[in-house]
Amino acid sequence: MSEVRERLARAALTRVVEPGDELMGRWLLEHGALEVRSAIENGGVALEGASPERWQRLRTRIRAACPEADLEAAATAGTRFVCPGDEEWPGQLDDLGAAKPIGLWVHGAPSLRFWALCSVALVGARACTDYGVHVASTLGAGLAEAGWTVISGAAYGIDGAAHRGALAVGGATVGVLASGVDVTYPRGHRELIRRVGEEGLLVAELPPSVHPTRSRFVLRNRVIAALTRGTVVVEAELRSGSLVTARRAERLGRMVMGVPGTVTSGLSAGVHQLLRTSGQLVTEPAEVIELVGRIGELAPERRGPVLPRDVLPTDTAVVLEAMPARRAVGLTELAAASGAPSARTLARLHELRALGFVERGGDRWWLSVPKSAPRGHPIG
Known part of the structure; x- marks a missing residue:
């Protein structure tokens, strides 16, 4: 029975104050809904923190409240009134302290x-x-x-x-x-x-x-x-x-x-x-x-498209990066630019040629021209 009366009191108070009223929230925490409703309805000494004008407004509003009718109309429409402490009450709302909903x-x-x-x-x-x-x-x-x-x-x-x-x-x-x-x-x-x-x-x-x-x-x-x-x-x-x-x-x-x-x-x-x-x-x-979310629910890492040169071994990629952009180069010059011995540089050049990255003419090497670009001999 006390639970029903508590629910009725809270339903009545939703018509008395605006949402988030922290003074009302403190009263509810200190006295409970039944006592607060009774104090406002019966007059007497105002609860702490209320001015005479506000106390009178609360008394006027609570006289117009009819929580029984509100709860009955709500139930007929498929609506329920959920109070703190109910099984359905979201506990995280208690983080609002005195400003939590009635x-x-x-x-x-x-x-x-x-x-x-x-x-x-x-x-x-x-x-x-x-x-x-x-x-x-x-x-x-x-x-x-x-x-x-x-x-x-x-x-x-x-x-x-x-x-x-x-x-x-x-x-x-x-x-x-x-x-x-x-x-x-x-x-x-x-x-x-x-x-x-x-x-x-x-x-x-x-x-x-x-x-x-x-x-x-x-x-x-x-x-x-x-x-x-x-x-x-x-x-x-x-x-x-x-x-x-x-x-x-x-x-x-x-x-x-x-x-x-x-x-x-x-x-x-x-x-x-x-x-x-x-x-x-x-x-x-x-x-x-x-x-x-939970630990481990990570978003997939965003990356740009993987290019063929991205998967080259490191030493092969170094040789490719050392190739001049617009001219042919000899083995000795390229080995010096890449910082690798000539024999190793030549081996990497053959790999790059097989993969279509470079071309060879005699003892000169140059970057392959993309198929979409106008083709011409790069030797300058």
Whole structure:
């Protein structure tokens, strides 16, 4: 019974204060949800730290709260209220301390705790470029195919592209909303948010029917940062909510990553500043996984194409490098240039001739002309 009352108290308090209210967080840590709710409802002496004006606002708001109705409506819509201490509660949210959520309204079948254990945040500009959309959707799809949960904010631009990339490959994705889970925002993402709720998870701190505000988007970002092992920023201006997420992730000890863009684009200026100060540069899913995954999950080393001369033995390559570019050379001169005895130099020249690197005319040697280049005798 006490667990039910605790849940009701926390559900009521989600209607009383804004997400991330640290004063409320401290009250909950010190007194528990039941005592805090009772103190506000019954009046009396205000809890420590609350001004008379604020205490009155809290009392006004809690009188309008009806947690029983909220929980019943949520359950009817397939939404549950997850509290700290529940089996489904992601323990990493406790890293937020007094700013951790009072509880989370979760819509969707999977376990939030299990999905968040192996998750990455993909965030970025709303008014992004085609390049940003391509990068975000590719990263979202690649991470999801590798078994990672893609977490973002369901906003226009990079967020939407990240969710769509994960959904396109049947992967796991979570939308953390700045409204109630039953409020579609932005409206243009109605279909996307519906799909995330049906195939993945929608998560909100705010109770049902509550609409977003500018400040709630910023407050929502701390949950995205805390839920995940790392945050990847794809396109962000110097003043960007995505950078707020990245900075919060850094303070929480999470990995912070950024995808570089065009140096002349203002939409990449924030990412580039992040990379100069604290972020790790990533360009593909494997590089992200290397930074946030288990030991040994290394991205393949990137190399240019292997050229035939790359596989030559060292002493043979030395002779080839000593060959003049535009004229023929005799054995004595070449041996001096390569620093090897004449007999050894001659042996290496025969090897190079067999491999098609050099040609011979009498006692003179020269570099072979590539087949694509005009052919002519190089003797000068």
